[in-house]
Amino acid sequence: MSESGPGKSSDHPTLLVRDREGHDLLCFLEHLIPIEGQDYALLSPVDTPVSLFRLNNDAEPVPITEVASSEPILSVADVVLQEHDLVLVRSAITLTVSGELEEPDQDELDELEEDDDVDEDAETFELLVSFMVDAEEYGLYIPLDPFLVLVRMVDGQAVLLSDDELDRVQPLIEAELEEREWPD
Template sequence: MSEQTPISGSGDVPTVHVKDGQGQELLCFLEQLIPLDGNDYALLTPVDTPVCLFRLSDEDEPELIEPASASEPVLSTAEVVLQEHELSLVRSAVTLTVAGELDEPDPEELDIDADDDDDDDDAETYELLVSFLVAEQEYGLYIPLDPFFVVARMENGHAQLVQGDEFERIQPRIEAELEERESQD
């Protein structure tokens, strides 16, 4: 019996399943492989569209809700609403994702106000995918418009999610390596 490698691909970009500490998986494209300290670190992007769950209110800014702390009724309702659009919610490692055919956002149609009060260049931009009510509270699933990257450590062909202290330690080094690679192109 031969051991199959979890790295596969259809086309030019290989895919890999990344696992988190709870054993949940996320199917990702392998974008870059970066050797550091005797380990291979992978820069990955999810195959399905990542989404963020927000609690919406008329008075306050939308509040980001981490997938692990989202209540079951909220996620179940989101699944039903997405099914009406022939989409499905995937509860996976790292983030929630949506599987199915999504229309690509038109950058000219996005409501991005350059004169926003915050003037925060680091602010992420999101596009509303769907909104829905649960127990008279409004929620929305938003697509982040900035690229969504996942960092994993490759071990024997398997990708293990990098989190916490290890992520804090290697993130600047990965960014420096990527900048150097870009400057050489």
């Protein structure tokens, strides 16, 4: 077992991101990228991000993208996670789970990567817990792809981007990161 999050050491710099509702998300600083005279940062959450899905028998799970912090579904999820010594955190941007999680099975991950039927653009998730609320089944899933948060740095603070700014700078940041990884 390992600490929740991507397994970073405590000497990695961290930044706090706050959304409009006042929720916080503590993140590790992964990359600092200057674009057009402005500093942007790629961050990864300290705690493990999770996604909520409605489970429908044999059909594909349906993601639930909007859920209020006081939603009864989250109260039940809290109780189920406590049975595993985990805590559901209503963080900025995403729900997270804090506590010790088991590492995903590397053999299963390798099989998923080798599977020709898997859409390369599709996100891959691993079920953490499932539970029932009002005769509906739900699940909290851990994304197996890295969960990164793009922010603008203002006076040492991480500021979430508007949708327009994200659309404008994301391709520039991706190009910069690609250049950093594969210089000519």
